Amino acid sequence: MKKRLAVLCLLCVLTTPALAEAPSESEVHQLLTAMQVERNLDQMRVPMIAMVQKQMNDAFKGRAVTPAQQAVLGKLAKDLSALVMDEVSWSNMEPLVTQIYRETYTSEEIDGMLQFFQSPAGQAMTAKQPAVMRKMLVGMQPLLADMRPKVDALMQNAIKQLAQTGQTQPAN
Secondary structure, eight states: OHHHHHHHHHHHHHHHHHHSOOOOHHHHHHHHHHTTHHHHHHHHHHHHHHHHHHHHHHHTTTSOOOHHHHHHHHHHHHHHHHHHHHHTSHHHHHHHHHHHHHHHSOHHHHHHHHHHHHSHHHHHHHHHHHHHHHHHHHHHHHHHHHHHHHHHHHHHHHHHHHHHHTOOSOOO
16 A cells, blocks of 8 residues: 555656646747847847858958958848848747747746746846846957867868868768
């Protein structure tokens, strides 16, 4: 009898998380609205574009670029900016973000987060988050710059190894 009771208790403990109610799309939408995810995403796109353009500039730093090449690079920068603005839009990201939140959190957890983000502390966090992200991006630049030579060395080593094995032909 004690064994049956122990097994029953164990089953209850193990299956309780599986029985937690998944949040509805509406609940997740309320949370994402309270978190101002769409606004934050819009604000993140500008630094993303600037980072891509900086990487392009760094790639050609110290090289003589003809006016024709500069025109091609200018068009590339414009096209990349348009691509980021289109692809990293809320209308494209919302279904994915909603799905991830629904798969990751329970309804109860979403409700708790919603209460927080509707509180003064949550609203302050939401309002200040873009500034935190900008500061993080700026702070990461020296780290990324320091990492660049190491990445270049790894890439050069891989290219050498590929050349030695005859695997430098692009796949079609």
